[in-house]
Amino acid sequence: MVKSAYIHIPFCEHICHYCDFNKFFLQGQPVDEYLKNLGHEMRSRVGSGNSEEIDTIFVGGGTPTALNAKQLDTLCEEITMSLPYNKGEFTFEANPGDLTEDKLKVLIDHGVNRLSFGVQSFNDDLLKGIGRSHRSKDVYTSLETAQKVGFSNISIDLIYSLPKQTEEDFQDTLTKALDLQLPHYSAYSLIVEPKTVFYNLMRKGKLPLPSQEQEANMYELLIDTMAKYGINQYEISNFAKEGYESKHNLVYWDNNEYYGLGAGAHGYINGVRYSNYGPLKKYMDPINEGRLPTIQEHTVTREEMMEEEMFLGLRKVDGVSKAAFTEKFGCSIESVFKPSLEEMQNRKLLLVDDERVALTKQGRFLGNEVFQSFLGVI
Numbered sequence: 001m002v003k004s005a006y007i008h009i010p011f012c013e014h015i016c017h018y019c020d021f022n023k024f025f026l027q028g029q030p031v032d033e034y035l036k037n038l039g040h041e042m043r044s045r046v047g048s049g050n051s052e053e054i055d056t057i058f059v060g061g062g063t064p065t066a067l068n069a070k071q072l073d074t075l076c077e078e079i080t081m082s083l084p085y086n087k088g089e090f091t092f093e094a095n096p097g098d099l100t101e102d103k104l105k106v107l108i109d110h111g112v113n114r115l116s117f118g119v120q121s122f123n124d125d126l127l128k129g130i131g132r133s134h135r136s137k138d139v140y141t142s143l144e145t146a147q148k149v150g151f152s153n154i155s156i157d158l159i160y161s162l163p164k165q166t167e168e169d170f171q172d173t174l175t176k177a178l179d180l181q182l183p184h185y186s187a188y189s190l191i192v193e194p195k196t197v198f199y200n201l202m203r204k205g206k207l208p209l210p211s212q213e214q215e216a217n218m219y220e221l222l223i224d225t226m227a228k229y230g231i232n233q234y235e236i237s238n239f240a241k242e243g244y245e246s247k248h249n250l251v252y253w254d255n256n257e258y259y260g261l262g263a264g265a266h267g268y269i270n271g272v273r274y275s276n277y278g279p280l281k282k283y284m285d286p287i288n289e290g291r292l293p294t295i296q297e298h299t300v301t302r303e304e305m306m307e308e309e310m311f312l313g314l315r316k317v318d319g320v321s322k323a324a325f326t327e328k329f330g331c332s333i334e335s336v337f338k339p340s341l342e343e344m345q346n347r348k349l350l351l352v353d354d355e356r357v358a359l360t361k362q363g364r365f366l367g368n369e370v371f372q373s374f375l376g377v378i
Contacts, residue, residue: 001052001257002054002257002258002259002269003052003053003054003055003056003086003251003256003258004054004055004056004057004058004248004251004256004257004258004259005042005054005056005057005058005083005258005259005260005261006058006060006248006258006259006260006261006265006266006267007038007042007057007058007059007060007079007261007262007265008022008060008061008062008260008261008262008263008264008265009059009060009061009062009063009064009066009067009075009262010022010023010024010034010061010062010262010263010264010278010280011023011024011025011026011029011031011061011062011063011066011067012024012025012026012061012062012063012066013025013026013027013063013066013098013133016130016131016132022062022263022264022278023061023062023063024062024280026066029280030280030284031067031071032071032074033284034263034280034283034284035071035074035075035078036078037283037284037287037288038075038078038261038262039078039081039082040287041261041262041276041287041292041293042078042079042082042083042259042261043082044287044292045259045261045267045269045292046082046083046084046259052084053084053085053086054083054084054085054086054088055086055088055089055247056088056089056090056091056247056248056251057079057083057085057088057089057090057091057248058091058093058248058249059075059079059091059092059093060093061093063093063094063095063098064092064093064094065092065093065094065095065098065099065103066095066098068103069100069102069103069106072103072106072107073106073110076106076107076110076111076112077110079110080110080111083259085111087111088247089113089114089246089247089248090111090112090113090114091112091113091114091115091116091246091248092107092112092114092115092116093116093117093118094115094116094117094118094142095117095118095133095134096117096118096119096134096138096139096141096142096143097133097134097135097138097141097142098142099115099142099145099146100145101145101148101149104145104146104149104151105149108149108150108151113151113153114151114153114154114155115146115151115153115154115155116154116155116156116157116186117139117142117143117154117155117156117157118132118156118157119139119156119157119158119177120132120157120158120159120162121136121158121159121162121165121169121173122136122139122172122173122176122177123136123165123169123172123173124136125164126162126163126164126165126169129162129163129164130159130162130163130198131197136176139156143180143182152183153183153184153244154182154183154184155182155183155184155185155186155246156177156180156182156184156185156186157186157187157188158173158174158177158185158186158187158188159187159188159189159190160173160187160188160189160190160215160218160219160222161189161190161209161210161214161215161218162190162209162210163190163198163207163208163209164208165210165218166210166214167214167217167218167221170218170221170222171221171225174221174222174225174226175225178225178226178229178231183240183241183244184238184239184240184241184244184245184246185226185231185238185239185240186237186238186239187222187237187239188237189215189218189219190209192207192209216365219364219365220365223361223364226239232317233317234316234317234318235249235253235315235316235317236315236359236364236367250316252312253312253313253315253316254312254313255305255308255309255312255313257269257270260274260275260276261276262276262283263276263277263278263279263280263283263293264276264277264278264283268300271299271300271305272297272298272299272300273297273298273300274294274296274297274298275294275295275296276293276294276295277293277294277295278295282295302329303378305328305329306325306329306336306337306378307374307375307376307378309325309328309329310333310337310357310371310374311371311372311374311375314357314358314359314367314370314371314374315367316358317358317359317364318356318358319351319356319357319358319359320333320356320357320358321355321356322354322355322356322357323355333357336378337374337377339377340373340374340377341357343373344363344370344373348360348362348363349362349363349366349369349370350363350370351363
């Protein structure tokens with residue numbers, strides 16, 4: 001049963017140096033035409049899926065809040081008209097400095113009840129160095145305006161292991177972030193992706209990144225500081241006060257199905273993973289001809305589903321439930337992955353008890369190695 005939808009708005013007023021998501025400069029783009037086509041895709045996809053009610057919606061990008069208030073109103077109308085939304089968790093990604101009171105009122109009037117701000121750092125020099133257009137003062141202004149309009153479920157994203165970043169600097173950013181007393185925080189280490197400004201600089205030897213040891217120290221700082229402030233780690237990169245865990249992201253980690261809507265979006269419906277065309281014209285042309293804008297489809301085999309259950313589920317601090325795995329696949333985790341479990345236990349990277357399989361604290365630092373151990377072994 002499909003109970004979640006991810007919606008991609010690929011427009012930005014500014015392109016960051018590390019971003020490899022499907023995105024376009026906002027100026028001169030056919031935004032209104034895109035929103036109309038997106039509405040058509042939503043209605044077609046929902047017709048092809050088997051959803052009764054949508055419990056979580058996540059609008060990401062790009063920068064959804066780069067749209068003006070009228071366009072945001074149109075987008076929200078398309079969403080609430082096209083998707084059988086059940087008044088669950090409805091999140092918009094936002095950039096600090098983008099959200100005027102008018103835009104925030106549009107969102108809250110349409111039932112949006114969660115905001116996720118891309119803060120990344122509280123160090124203005126670092127923000128400038130990574131190509132962000134906002135500065136730390138914009139974070140405080142945006143949060144104050146959002147809270148004044150009525151938003152309380154707010155998350156901020158941070159990035160560590162940035163060029164020229166020190167452990168002391170990251171500690172300062174963490175302290176400033178946590179002093180805001182928000183219910184949810186995400187923090188990711190920088191990954192230098194192809195086709196980004198940072199990738200080109202790295203190839204020329206002009207990207208002064210922290211060492212692997214410094215990156216590990218920053219991650220330890222993250223885990224320990226969050227715990228000190230009473231914010232629970234529930235996933236490798238995500239932390240929340242009790243009851244404020246991201247229900248939408250848990251859909252991915254629980255390996256459940258979801259609609260992916262918009263240019264370049266990925267989805268998972270009826271056992272098929274699919275992706276949409278990224279370029280705007282290639283996305284909109286099939287829709288105008290009455291077809292779905294799918295570029296690629298892959299029917300997930302039972303073996304792949306089991307692997308995904310492990311490497312996605314192990315991202316959660318609670319890990320993978322043995323009972324849920326058995327109920328889903330009709331066999332035990334041990335019967336399928338015994339060698340991997342034993343190897344990772346011996347290396348003290350996995351905890352295995354009667355109820356679950358989960359990463360140890362040490363395992364969280366080497367998560368990719370653990371996930372890799374469950375691939376290609378069936």
